Amino acid sequence: xxxxxxxxxxxxxxxxxxxxxxxxxxxxxxxxxxxxxxxxxxxxxxxxxxxxxxxxxxxxxxxxxxxxxxxxxxxxxxxxxxxxxxxxxxxxxxxxxxxxxxxxxxxxxxxxxxxxxxxxxxxxxxxxxxxxxxxxxxxxxxxxxxxxxxxxxxxxxxxxxxxxxxxxxxxxxxxxxxxxxxxxxxxxxxxxxxxxxxxxxxxxxxxxxxxxxxxxxxxxxxxxxxxxxxxxxxxxxxxxxxxxxxxxxxxxxxxxxxxxxxxxxxxxxxxxxxxxxxxxxxxxxxxxxxxxxxxxxxxxxxxxxxxxxxxxxxxxxxxxxxxxxxxxxxxxxxxxxxxxxxxxxxxxx
Amino acid sequence: xxxxxxxxxxxxxxxxxxxxxxxxxxxxxxxxxxxxxxxxxxxxxxxxxxxxxxxxxxxxxxxxxxxxxxxxxxxxxxxxxxxxxxxxxxxxxxxxxxxxxxxxxxxxxxxxxxxxxxxxxxxxxxxxxxxxxxxxxxxxxxxxxxxxxxxxxxxxxxxxxxxxxxxxxxxxxxxxxxxxxxxxxxxxxxxxxxxxxxxxxxxxxxxxxxxxxxxxxxxxxxxxxxxxxxxxxxxxxxxxxxxxxxxxxxxxxxxxxxxxxxxxxxxxxxxxxxxxxxxxxxxxxxxxxxxxxxxxxxxxxxxxxxxxxxxxxxxxxxxxxxxxxxxxxxxxxxxxxxxxxxxxxxxxxxxxxxxxxxxxxxxxxxxxxxxxxxxxxxxxxxxxxxxxxxxxxxxxxxxxxxxxxxxxxxxxxxxxxxxxxxxxxxxxxxxxxxxxxxxxxxxxxxxxxxxxxxxxxxxxxxxxxxxxxxxxxxxxxxxxxxxxxxxxxxxxxxxxxxxxxxxxxxxxxxxxxxxxxxx
Numbered sequence: 093x094x095x096x097x098x099x100x101x102x103x104x105x106x107x108x109x110x111x112x113x114x115x116x117x118x119x120x121x122x123x124x125x126x127x128x129x130x131x132x133x134x135x136x137x138x139x140x141x142x143x144x145x146x147x148x149x150x151x152x153x154x155x156x157x158x159x160x161x162x163x164x165x166x167x168x169x170x171x172x173x174x175x176x177x178x179x180x181x182x183x184x185x186x187x188x189x190x191x192x193x194x195x196x197x198x199x200x201x202x203x204x205x206x207x208x209x210x211x212x213x214x215x216x217x218x219x220x221x222x223x224x225x226x227x228x229x230x231x232x233x234x235x236x237x238x239x240x241x242x243x244x245x246x247x248x249x250x251x252x253x254x255x256x257x258x259x260x261x262x263x264x265x266x267x268x269x270x271x272x273x274x275x276x277x278x279x280x281x282x283x284x285x286x287x288x289x290x291x292x293x294x295x296x297x298x299x300x301x302x303x304x305x306x307x308x309x310x311x312x313x314x315x316x317x318x319x320x321x322x323x324x325x326x327x328x329x330x331x332x333x334x335x336x337x338x339x340x341x342x343x344x345x346x347x348x349x350x351x352x353x354x355x356x357x358x359x360x361x362x363x364x365x366x367x368x369x370x371x372x373x374x375x376x377x378x379x380x381x382x383x384x385x386x387x388x389x390x391x392x393x394x395x396x397x398x399x400x401x402x403x404x405x406x407x408x409x410x411x412x413x414x415x416x417x418x419x420x421x422x423x424x425x426x427x428x429x430x431x432x433x434x435x436x437x438x439x440x441x
Numbered sequence: 442x443x444x445x446x447x448x449x450x451x452x453x454x455x456x457x458x459x460x461x462x463x464x465x466x467x468x469x470x471x472x473x474x475x476x477x478x479x480x481x482x483x484x485x486x487x488x489x490x491x492x493x494x495x496x497x498x499x500x501x502x503x504x505x506x507x508x509x510x511x512x513x514x515x516x517x518x519x520x521x522x523x524x525x526x527x528x529x530x531x532x533x534x535x536x537x538x539x540x541x542x543x544x545x546x547x548x549x550x551x552x553x554x555x556x557x558x559x560x561x562x563x564x565x566x567x568x569x570x571x572x573x574x575x576x577x578x579x580x581x582x583x584x585x586x587x588x589x590x591x592x593x594x595x596x597x598x599x600x601x602x603x604x605x606x607x608x609x610x611x612x613x614x615x616x617x618x619x620x621x622x623x624x625x626x627x628x629x630x631x632x633x634x635x636x637x638x639x640x641x642x643x644x645x646x647x648x649x650x651x652x653x654x655x656x657x658x659x660x661x662x663x664x665x666x667x668x669x670x671x672x673x674x675x676x677x678x679x680x681x682x683x684x685x686x687x688x689x690x691x692x693x694x695x696x697x698x699x700x701x702x703x704x705x706x707x708x709x710x711x712x713x714x715x716x717x718x719x720x721x722x723x724x725x726x727x728x729x730x731x732x733x734x735x736x737x738x739x740x741x742x743x744x745x746x747x748x749x750x751x752x753x754x755x756x757x758x759x760x761x762x763x764x765x766x767x768x769x770x771x772x773x774x775x776x777x778x779x780x781x782x783x784x785x786x787x788x789x790x791x792x793x794x795x796x797x798x799x800x801x802x803x804x805x806x807x808x809x810x811x812x813x814x815x816x817x818x819x820x821x822x823x824x825x826x827x828x829x830x831x832x833x834x835x836x837x838x839x840x841x842x843x844x845x846x847x848x849x850x851x852x853x854x855x856x857x858x859x860x861x862x863x864x865x866x867x868x869x870x871x872x873x874x875x876x877x878x879x880x881x882x883x884x885x886x887x888x889x890x891x892x893x894x895x896x897x898x899x900x901x902x903x904x905x906x907x908x909x910x911x912x913x914x915x916x917x918x919x920x921x922x923x924x925x926x927x928x929x930x931x932x933x934x935x936x937x938x939x940x941x942x943x944x945x946x947x948x949x950x951x952x953x954x955x956x957x958x959x960x
Contacts, residue, residue: 220948231945235938356733364730394745400737
């Protein structure tokens with residue numbers, strides 16, 4: 093029971109997300125059977141939107157571990173994601189590997205990437221690290237787009253016609269894909285929570301707060317940053333693999349600075365270093381994008397810009413961060429209001 | 442001599458890398474004609490000058506305030522668009538001048554409000570919502586006035602009246618501006634008054650918001666009122682003399698119009714920068730990472746506003762007459778001849794050089810470099826800026842109002858970017874995506890030069906500009922590699938990649954950049 097009470101919000105969200113496809117079908121007047129058979133409708137459509145949110149959320153979580161927890165600002169994080177996506181796509185398409193081996197390859201690619209980034213770790217710090225990683229990622233972006241690799245990676249259109257396993261086909265088996273993505277997101281989130289609470293994670297937070305002090309306490313901060321990079325890299329690469337499985341095209345845009353900036357925006361919206369903020373931020377970010385596009389069309393990016401500025405000004409530490417900072421006083425204020433109403437009602441009766 | 446040897450020994454890795462880069466560069470120069478070489482260097486210098494105008498503001502802002510202003514590319518573009526408007530459509534500019542002056546005059550009433558509020562002690566009771574309501578009301582009144590004020594503008598949705606057409610017309614040497622709108626005098630006076638009132642209300646809202654957080658009442662200087670008053674006079678005068686002024690500016694010729702455009706764009710950019718810093722960025726110094734989100738959002742907003750006002754199509758900005766003649770005595774043999782005959786090109790060492798693109802932009806870049814350098818080295822405010830870059834807290838502790846210096850530096854940085862935009866207009870064309878590549882190039886130049894160092898920004902821009910142009914040139918003529926029969930031709934995407942690689946190499950060897958201080 094204690095578990096239920098302590099994690100009530102988290103559990104409520106998970107239950108809601110599990111029930112979501114069915115609820116959506118009911119709202120839409122679609123029979124559950126038709127929904128289970130994967131017929132198109134609102135339910136299927138919003139499942140797709142949520143899958144995109146899960147993938148973005150995984151990507152943003154990995155960025156939050158790197159930047160929000162360990163304090164390493166990287167402008168090349170999209171490269172992890174893109175390498176995962178392209179590795180998965182190429183392994184499935186050109187090497188014709190089955191899915192488990194592909195995922196193994198993706199994990200290896202993520203580790204290799206993290207090791208590449210870690211080469212520069214001891215030399216550059218702060219904003220310089222961000223710029224060097226930006227350099228790596230942009231070079232990768234340009235290489236993947238180049239004409240010489242057209243046959244392999246598809247040039248500036250991207251990787252197309254990736255064969256997807258039948259049991260996980262996003263078109264026919266959307267519901268299965270939805271639950272797989274949901275389960276994976278929850279697993280990653282729980283793993284990250286555990287990681288941050290572990291001694292290693294605590295040292296990572298110490299590095300963010302004051303690296304010199306962590307060094308003086310006897311920690312070799314390089315190894316801890318390396319661990320954070322590897323964990324973050326593997327997660328982002330797996331997120332990329334999921335992206336490759338879900339989307340019809342793996343576009344080279346996934347390696348661009350704009351994609352990293354998306355992750356940064358997401359965790360700024362949700363709250364830096366809060367983990368759950370990354371998921372909330374991903375949902376807010378994608379839904380905002382989607383509904384603004386739907387209702388405002390052309391001028392949606394203008395409104396998106398205004399929303400960003402407003403968020404910065406009115407939610408100073410992101411949604412979750414501000415909520416955590418002000419929760420007690422807000423709850424107290426509401427309790428006082430309720431109490432006032434209650435006394436007024438009492439007086440009347 | 443021993444000094445040099447010691448220096449080399451101390452920085453062995455650095456020297457070896459630099460030497461390797463230089464050798465690679467010289468090797469690459471084989472198989473290039475001297476004339477090709479000269480034109481490429483000159484083009485590189487010109488690109489470097491534009492990059493420098495962006496990177497220098499970047500570096501000043503980042504150095505003093507630790508703000509990575511991601512809206513800098515957009516501000517560069519806005520500079521180009523404002524310059525285009527002043528250059529191609531002086532009538533619109535003059536029409537806009539009156540409401541603008543009145544609005545600013547209204548905003549400048551802020552000290553008055555501050556004083557009144559602290560006397561009346563209303564600010565404490567105003568609450569949290571009232572200031573915002575007043576702000577919104579002020580913006581509404583401003584919009585009400587602006588809609589009623591007659592502004593002869595273009596219409597991006599109608600082809601004959603679109604900005605593109607006006608640009609092309611000016612390029613052909615015609616200036617037929619549309620007839621000014623006629624409006625009822627009472628209407629205009631109402632519009633002018635509501636614009637002024639809008640400014641005053643916005644100032645009141647901001648003052649209320651600020652007064653809530655202030656402990657002591659600010660000192661009032663009634664002398665601060667002469668500026669808004671004179672602005673009102675200027676605004677009304679411009680309205681009264683609108684037709685005569687427009688005719689005068691059109692008759693003055695494109696060279697003078699270009700001068701006006703440069704001044705207008707730079708000042709407007711500086712004003713925009715000051716406004717951005719004092720309203721939006723100032724609350725965020727306590728949480729630096731959110732500045733990234735804010736400036737990013739502002740960049741997006743600015744770009745969308747530009748698209749909404751000027752349309753998506755790329756516009757031409759013809760070169761000023763001083764650099765545009767083709768006829769008698771052109772292409773000129775010497776610089777002096779070129780100036781006398783107003784030539785577009787010069788013959789130099791067997792190639793033809795464009796006076797505007799390759800010479801004028803570079804000269805302006807050098808002048809800006811010298812002026813800002815003198816400002817930083819020889820004036821009091823420059824001294825404060827340099828001290829602030831080294832240790833901001835200490836400067837504050839010495840009793841210097843760093844806030845004002847921050848606003849000044851932000852205005853200076855954005856003004857320089859806007860200047861870069863209007864200068865680049867005639868050579869690059871004016872389009873809404875011109876800022877993005879410059880933002881990246883400026884960032885790279887900044888990183889190469891060492892983030893906070895002003896000469897570093899210049900050196901970084903130089904490297905970036907030259908490298909870019911050489912890669913572009915080799916894309917045309919091909920590069921002979923020691924192995925491989927075919928000459929290697931770098932494709933256009935390799936241009937940004939090469940500068941990024943240069944940045945990565947330099948940062949890995951010298952983590953603080955070429956001119957950066959060791960932390």
